[in-house]
Amino acid sequence: MRTGGLVTRAAALLPGAETPPVTTPREAAREAAERELSKPIYHENDPSLVDRALRAFFDWLDDLFGAAAGATPGGAVGLVAVVLLVALAATALWWRLGSPRRTPTTTGRLFPDGVRSADDHRAAADAHAAAGRWTEAVQERMRALVRSLEERTLLDPRPGRTADEAAAEAARSLPDHAEALRAAARAFDDVTYGGRTADADTYARLRALDLALNHTKPLLTGPTA
Structure with missing residues (x-):
């Protein structure tokens, strides 16, 4: 009897002996965990959206260069050589064609501002040249x-x-100056539409041609075939 009583009292003192353990449904537990982990305290050191975007971009760039280096003869050295050649080709093209423009600066006409006399244009050209504005000159x-x-x-x-x-039209009656006229037209187009910058030498050649044409007798009948 004494032993049985001791066992009964010990069992009564055990925690939870009379209360079954608490169980939480799996879905409720998951939702509770998500709510807990969504608190700002757990995300104070997370990278920002910009940091994540930059990391993804550089990872993509690294993969791209890695794939290109693997496919290029010579590996990374060959890839660098190809990139340099492309850069040199782009630079040469830019130098030849001039800087690109989003919209044309004029309509393509030689005289966009109405009718003015030759002397008016010469005076304006000389004024621009005196101020060092060679393109306008x-x-x-x-x-x-x-x-x-x-x-x-x-x-x-x-x-x-x-x-x-x-x-082209002036060259028919001034055939001796045909090449100089074509060069003058190219210079005009380069600075007006091609983004080039004129210089003093270009203006001097054009001015000399203008003065020479004033003293040149035209071939009124046109060149013979």
């Missing part, structure tokens, strides 16, 4: 040259004429 001198030919009736006045068209 070249543009105005070319306009003076073409307007002078129109005033001498060697060219018919045509508002929509381009520099190339004027040079």
